Amino acid sequence: MTTTRSRALGALYGLAIGDALGMPTQMLSRPQITALFGPVLTGFEDAPPDHPLAAGMRAGAVTDDTEQAMLLARVLIDGDGRADPGELARRLVAWEDSMRARGSLDLLGPSTKRAVAEVIAGTDVAEAGRFGTTNGAAMRVAPVGVAFGSGDLHALVDHVVETSMVTHNTGVALAGAAAVAAAVSAGVGGAGVADAVRQAEAAARIAAGRGHWVAAADVAARIAWACDLVDGLPDEEVCEIVYRLVGTSLATQESVPAAFAILWACRDDPWRACLLAASVGGDCDTIAAMAGAVAGACHGVDAFPAEVRETVTRVNDLRLDDVADRLLALREEV
Template sequence: MDTRARGALYGLAIGDALGMPTQSLSRERIVARYGARLTGFAPGEADQPIAPNMRAGSVTDDTEQAVLVGRLLVDGGGHIAPTHLASELLAWEKAMAARGSLDLLGPSTKRAVAAVAAGVPVAETGRYGDTNGAAMRVAPVGIAVPGEDLPALVDRVVEASAVSHNTGVALAAASAVAAAVSAGLEGATVELATRHAIDAARLGARRGYWIAGADIATRIAWATALVGGLPADVAAERIYQLVGTSVHSTESVPAAFAVLSVYPDDPWQAVLLAASLGGDCDTIAAMAGAIAGAVHGIQGFPTAAVDTVRDINQLDLDRLAGQLLELRGQAQLNTTKV
């Protein structure tokens, strides 16, 4: 299970770093510059609107916020206090801005932490958050929490997400990613992990505030069926044109699962494809990478790619993976005692 936990975190970071130079670009522009699919890490070009001149292999907010969530889980013995998460996210953004980064908090999270700072009760701060910020950083919850009891897993997802994304749409999306990661750690295939994700999304959709939006569980099932069996380049066009690749949970999360259905047995090709889609493709690749890494383990990615994201970003994901697994073991022990 250790290799799968490490695979989830490194898969997230690898996907994120691959998508760093292509994020927020159109697919047409990506194809013109990099070809139909990326072949490896690339630097952020000078005209990259979010990550100009960044070194090839550099991660973005997806990995940094996931690590932040993981560390808060460890510090809290498996639980995250919403106010603590909000203050840590605010401090993270200030540090990023001080470094001159343009990769700051997303719209839902930024609105929520500002509301917390203004004294709005945390039960209210995330009531309009419908973007993918919760889903992109939730993988550590999937590592730390067993998935056999899906309602309990969704409870922990809500705890880690509601301060900024307290809507049924966003919680369904985050629940899907966490459940797929958790299932992968237990040996599930991509197909089985996707089924767990759909079940968890149905539960998550009942939590938080209602807002108008397509049903995440239905969208995941539809998106995976839409591209199953298609050549990768054809599938990429369908995902981009029909599923969508924006920051909205209803698009980017189903897109990540669609990518996995194209390459269920090849994590590296899955994240290369995801990072080549366009739109919020660093986040799509990060989510796909976390799930694929949980299913296949860290050995599913080239050793050179693992070394690159570790060395360039000075990440200690191996240690964090071990700490999150300790939380998972403790949770399983407590369940056995009950």
């Protein structure tokens, strides 16, 4: 029997593993990835020397997806389950400063950068994220799914809004973040992939009515459509369909359904899900991080090869076991 702790660890390790696999392929086209690494990645790779964001990064290194998720986890832990939006904004600014000092080009995304600047300048936190439509909230939200149960989806969505509104206070971004958080939470609570996807769709429908309205496709409907689209297809065809039809950009309504489509296509194999997600092109480090987090929550940490877990831990000096334990200490199933 897979324990709750194993599922919580699976969510965090899955996020980091997917992120690290997608590090050298992020923002490359599907044809570029195929030319460099083959149609589907087989493991961690060094970033190409001319990579626009990750040049010089070594195989197994994580990106902003994991770092911001861990930042959010620490905010939740320090706040005893609450995430003060102003404090989150301050920590995001400090994180970007530290990344810049390390010479990294992988900095705050466009929605987050604009919003935290407004908060620091004194804008109300409810208004700062009014233009945030990208996947920054969804990419870092997995710790919310570990820390809070999904028995009351409206309460879970409240937590998602609290941790996302400062940068992504739009219906589409909140729907994407709620989908990932609800699927992770369901998995940690014992659900398989099918039930987790249903919870994701339900949470996305609730969250779509929160925050500021923007013109965007419905995230819940696109998750269901994308999963149907790839069901039963071979790996390479899944990648091509997701790349050409679902979309792999930073837009929440593309990347979140893309992650769930790949999760669904590989619902019995979290490692394979991460490999495929990192191979689709576009914002594939984020897509792989989201797919990996949900897959890991549904299957438990042992579903990922031991040497893979050891690599991401060693290369990045992660403390995922401690973070998982502290997040679980906050969790109450409703």
